[in-house]
Amino acid sequence: MTRSTALALLLPCAALCAALLSMRFGAVSLPVSSVFEMVFGGSSAEATLVQRYRLPRTLIALLAGSNLAVSGLLLQTALRNSLADPTIFGISGGAALALVATMTISVAVANPDARAIVPTEYLPGTLIAPIALLGALAATAGVLALAWEGGLDPRRTALTGVIFGAVLSAATMGCILTLPEAQTQFAILWLAGSLYARDMAHVWTILPWAIAGLAASALVMRPLGLLRFDATTAASLGLPVQATRVTAVVLASTLAASAVSVAGPVGFVGLLVPHAVRAAGITEPMAQLWGCIWVGGILVVLADVLGRTLAVPLEVPVGICTSLLGAPLLAALLLRKEAAR
């Protein structure tokens, strides 16, 4: 058995272990042995806890993590930019702004009595992902257009994305601050990238997008792999270079948007995971995709477990945990790129 087949089989097992850990830990700790049964049945208080809260939360962490990681992989491959990531490029910021802005408007218009703990619940469930997608696509187009100068210089694109993202997140904060005070708090929590109080409805919001997006990524990944060579070589191998690139970038925005629509803008998963997969020596595009799907899920699940267990009963949002990991990696990438020059 080759190394990559072993990894391919090992990763789903690791994801399962991470998921079990995630369902075991929390304000009430449960034995791992019984968690498995509780998922599939039982009506004790603990089984209800697992089925209603921890299972959906874990599933969302897995799906959001996979989507963000694959989004980063597609961007990095299509744009040949090792700094590409939905957070750095302002894509997550665009999705978040679109959601928060529509949510603010709907709160102002409808003036609901009930306070939603997850702020996207002010919006109709079927509209959440499409709104996030519109925002993400607009932000992607904006950043790439601003950074374009006869080509996309990797660092300039990253800089443009960062500043554009800062503008978007300031606008998002501006929207949030016009909300009534009680709702501001939950919205700020959401904005950090959080999995607090998610239920099965959120799983159904992201699931179809995740399945379709990841399947489409599998189709795009093989031709996209040719872009490892320079564009001229890829074109001479019969690849419609620009069309492939555009498809990949749109797909990346879609995946990131669906993740943001359920988990908020969780940062740097798209930067961390593809680099981790490459660092493990996986070079074949399809293997990279497979690796990103699982490692992304595992990363977000574990980051969430960490955030939940750090200071029970308080919770550190998962997005802050991933940022703490992402910042040193970004620094390391900047240093490594320069050393290679």
Next chain:
Amino acid sequence: MRARPAAAGLAFCAVGCLCWNLTTGAVPVRLADMLAGGGDAAFVVRELRLPRALVALVSGAALALSGALIQTAVRNPLGDPGLTGVSAGAAAGVTLSLSLAPVAAPTPVLPGILGGFLAGALTLAIARRTGLSAISLILAGLAVSIFFLAVTSVVTILNRDLTQTLFFWQIGGFINRTWGDFHHLWPWCLGGGLLALAIAPVLDALTLDDTTARAVGLNAHAWRAFVGALAVILAAAPTAIAGPIAFVGFLSPHLTRRMIDAAARRHVVLLPMSALLGATLTLLADTVSRALPLDRSPPAGVLIAILGGLAFLLLTRRSGAVRL
């Protein structure tokens, strides 16, 4: 434009903005009443609006000076305390000290300066190994910022009593700032500003490359370190009082340079004009966010980040004013 009329125009704008700021708000105050003194209007202005406006004014000036000093110290046109991680470091320092010793801290500025030094040094260490190119500095600053902001968030969340206060402070703004805040702020800014002005000729020499600077008898390395330290102090003080505010430090020196003739672009002219412009910008942002027809007006930091970010993008485009 010649330097003198430009400076006069800026000073006029600053005074105009100050008057507008003091007369705008939930209770409109007429300029004549304000100047005459006495009555409720004078009380509102003296006890509520004046300290807030002065904090905005001094913060803007200090941030602009800090940006100008960073741009000179590392000879990088994108220098800004917010974009190089200094503000995030200062914010982390302030948050940590408030959480660990809420009563003992005599001033929030000192831990802010410590955090700012740490963050600035880290950014520099990363960016130096990447050749200090304009973009690398900002990306290194980004990595450092993200780290310190995440640390700040963790501390903020774990410290339940202060969570609300700290979150609003971290957005950056001047709402509800008092005379006490102003008294924490001004000594650092005045001291730092005067020191920067005193070394203006050295700063002019530092804009040249190190060999030339050495030829005129300067220890360029030591001076750059000193100027950087001064920039950290000038950024940490407003951050400790008004929260992290980006882009003012980048924009003010650039707009000033665009305003005056090349021959007049010496630091002895640039620094005071940048400070005036920075003060005008923050005052304006504070006034406009207060004048917006909303139930709850957002802090000035929101408006500054939106407009400042857009201006940054415009100025740094290929055809823009700032060469990268």
